[in-house]
Amino acid sequence: MKLNIEGLLVYFPYDYIYPEQYSYMLELKRTLDAKGHGVLEMPSGTGKTISLLSLIVAYQRAFPLDVTKLIYCSRTVPEIEKVVEELRKLMEFYAKETGERNNFLALALSSRKNLCIHPEVSSLRFGKEVDGKCHSLTASYIRAQRHVNPNQPVCRFYEEFDAVGRQVPLPAGIYNLDDLKDFGRRKGWCPYYLARYAILHANIVVYSYHYLLDPKIADLVSKELAKKSVVVFDEAHNIDNVCIDSMSVNITRRTLDRCQNNVDTLQNTIQKIKETDAAKLREEYRRLVEGLKEANVARETDIYLSNPVLPDEILKEAVPGTIRTAEHFVGFLRRFLEYLKSRLRVHHVVQESAPQFLKDIFDKVCIDRKPLRFCAERLQSLLRTLEIADIADFSAVTLISNFATLVSTYSQGFTIIIEPFEDRTPTIANPVLHFSCMDPSIAIKPVFQRFQSVIITSGTLSPLDIYPRILDFRPVTMASFTMTLARTCLCPLIVGRGNDQVALSSKFETREDFAVIRNYGNLLLEMSAVVPDGIVAFFTSYVYMENIVASWYEQGILENIQRNKLIFIETQDAAETSMALEKYQEACENGRGAILLSVARGKVSEGIDFVHHFGRAVIMFGVPYVYTQSRILKARLEYLRDQFQIRENDFLTFDAMRHAAQCVGRAIRGKTDYGLMIFADKRYARADKRGKLPRWIQEHINDGSLNLTVDETVQLSKHFLRQMAQPFRQEDQLGLSLLTLEQLESEEMLQKITQIAHQT
């Protein structure tokens, strides 16, 4: 259908539209009009992606000068592929309606591992190996050597691309990862470099968060993207953690040992080169004198392990004399390494700020701040000069040098914590140096500054106002949309008490309480008898889950549950978990019924959808607070309080509730789906917790669903499941939660739609 959204003609590739989609597009258009940033929350399964794409594509066509590019960031490869498929549908609709081939270019970009077509390289299992092998075939000096020595193996796909691939732009169309590979095979071009080149003139780019947020990659891939782009972060409820992770470094004793080996190798190689080809080192020295800018003239294949964000002014400066010659630099690295080793030999926890660390390192081993800042860049230059092919081996020394550069560049927003042992195993020495970022806005700031519109969207972003605060930006629109429903297909229930009136809670004091554990087991047992097919239960942590499951086993509860359903458990091992997941789905499919015990913040809670019968109920045992005793967290909380005036408790609750919402949201993936959401902790009934749930869940919590006992929950569930099992057809939705064009344009509906968006 064709929609008119405040004067903009939007092609929407479906015959029906949800009211909230219309409302969403309206808000989105206003954001683009204002050339500002937006935070939009809309429940999953209501067609967020297609709304976004339809509107932004229409906008691009209408105002080609205002918005030149859409950068769509998603989290995982399957999600990226899904977006591309939706886009393909949209473009087919355009072609059908307008009758002309439009010259839109849209493509997905992923890592070498997903795009490589070189027969040997692509058969490697790990991303790092693929990157390393690729580098050893395509680095500029390898290719230069080939002129001398024709037997030197190179990647023929890259050679071919380099020779002709850049002259003709990629033909217009929609390319997912497989399309790119097919195209590459046909032409004999490397799809990865082709895609990286093509994103510069593509209209739509779909790739992972890291290409924008992780400074190590962003600089390479996204540097030249136009300012007039619209950036969309989908499923962005965890964006602050992604930002923080991309800026943090953890150093263990093992890293240092490997680093030591690296440095030795460097030393030997330098020695060798000195004997054979001293001119090369002199040449490098000359370049360094002239400044990094020169050294940094990017040959795209060389810089895949690039430096963390360096302020521009550094690049203009010359590398300080102390580390200019190769030997001096290696010596410098050794000193730095020895210093780190000595720091790891502590017996108590040390926490200090970056300036303190710098002062200490100056006092102890006389390392200045300035050479530290150049460390990463200097190492890259050295590795290039030494013509070391397999860079993957040097990840340890690269990590250390990145750390050196980061610690000397940022004085604010970071903290250094050295722990001699893990909290859980206080007898085993396992020292770790955490260099942890506390301010997510550092990583995302360049994105906000550079692009005219950044849209942050997800199914669970409540409370909306906290994201602008922790990411430090000013949005022009903040809106939360509800799900209009023809039938109430979600049923949130808050269980506060067991049948024996014992208060249910996962809080620390009652964690070991026998009565609470028994009642939790009872709840699961009772639910397993009334809920069909699949139940997903979430615990607050692996340790808590292990304790509870062990105790259920002793009490014989597990045995009783197994009479109703099979039990599968998520573990920290990825292979084991995916196996459990597969069997779980099989059991749901063939009528045996199954329970999946998993952990909030785990893999299952974030990435796996439990549509229809795969998740008829989600039970959240306890409130998933983060492990509050962690020093990194404490430091971050302190920082948030000092810098952003966010109280510790507010942030912790916000964080716990967004994970709880993520977990329970797994069960409902659309309007024809239905599911129970059971919050098994009396603390959920409190207004401060409840108020932080997304609006589309909160709406359905009434006084009758608070502080229930297990029996009451079972009765309500039974009733709900019977109601939901009654036939439900598309006609029932029409006019209420599903609209045709005529229905949409009626006066009354437009009035209703304005109420869907909840501005904050």
Place this chain on the structure above:
Amino acid sequence: PTEPFALIICINPRLMRHLFVVIDCSRSMEDQDLKPNRLTSTLKLMEAFIDGYFDQNPISQVGIITTKNKRAEKLTDLAGNPKKHIAMLKKAVDTVCVGEPSLYNSLKLAIQTLKHMPGHTSREILIILSSLTTCDPANIYEMTKTLKSLNVRVSIIGLSAEVRVCTVLTRETGGSYHVILDESHFKELLMLHVKPPPTSSSSECSLIRMGFPQHTIGSLADQDAKPAFSMSHLDSSSGPSLGGYFCPQCHSNYTELPVECKVCGLTLVSAPHLARSFHHLFPLDAFIESPVEEHQRNGYDFCQACQGELKDKSIFTCPSCRSVFCVECDLFIHDSLHCCPSCIHSQTAS
């Protein structure tokens, strides 16, 4: 007195049904959300169902299977006598409900019998499932394929919630799947299955022989009367009788119709039985409703059927014979008789 005679009749699956009812007797049937518990309530409704079923499909057959403890057992075999089924259902009230049901085993047991049924009859399975899980020895989706190839229609009434495997099973075999809300809804859903399901046009029709024995009442005074044992009661202790229905082919004696002759295998029915079965295929036209005053002017004051005075506001006229009926008789004719008595009367008279 006319001679008993045999006729060849075109039969299609809606006339002759073969239905297996599978009753879940697993642990979950002890749940008390239906009063007094699910099992008792189900069995009671089943009695009503059996009655209704034979009322509407007199020449059809039904069999009952129970499933519990991962096994399936036949409670009654496929047969046309409602009394036997009801007696067994009454007995089944004391069944102990244990373990899980097995859909696979129940279906397997049912098709063992159903697959031998001729193609001009319908093959149906109705499952009343209380449990949310099934314990199967093999992949149930293979069984679905078998059922589909044998043209067996599986319908399910769920007592607790929607289960995925049931949705797939019923969708693939063309059956219906419903979940009850409460006891009255349960009854409503069960009674839906009394009427034969719509069949696809491709289903085969065939001609079969049927006998229409007439009931004779013999008296001892009659010299021609030959006392005979009723074939259906040979096992019981009742003595020989003079009257009854005599098979037109072999003259075996039966006390009740419809029945399949135990001697020569002929299906014995009476005309109203067939009419009742036929009405699903050829429903009786609705009578025309009109205000009562019009007719009183014309001198019709009495209902053609009950001969009572027409007192209600409206009357009903049969479109073919123009006879007039009152409201109650109209209901009775359409719900139970399925043929207009006045039409039949005029046919026999001519």
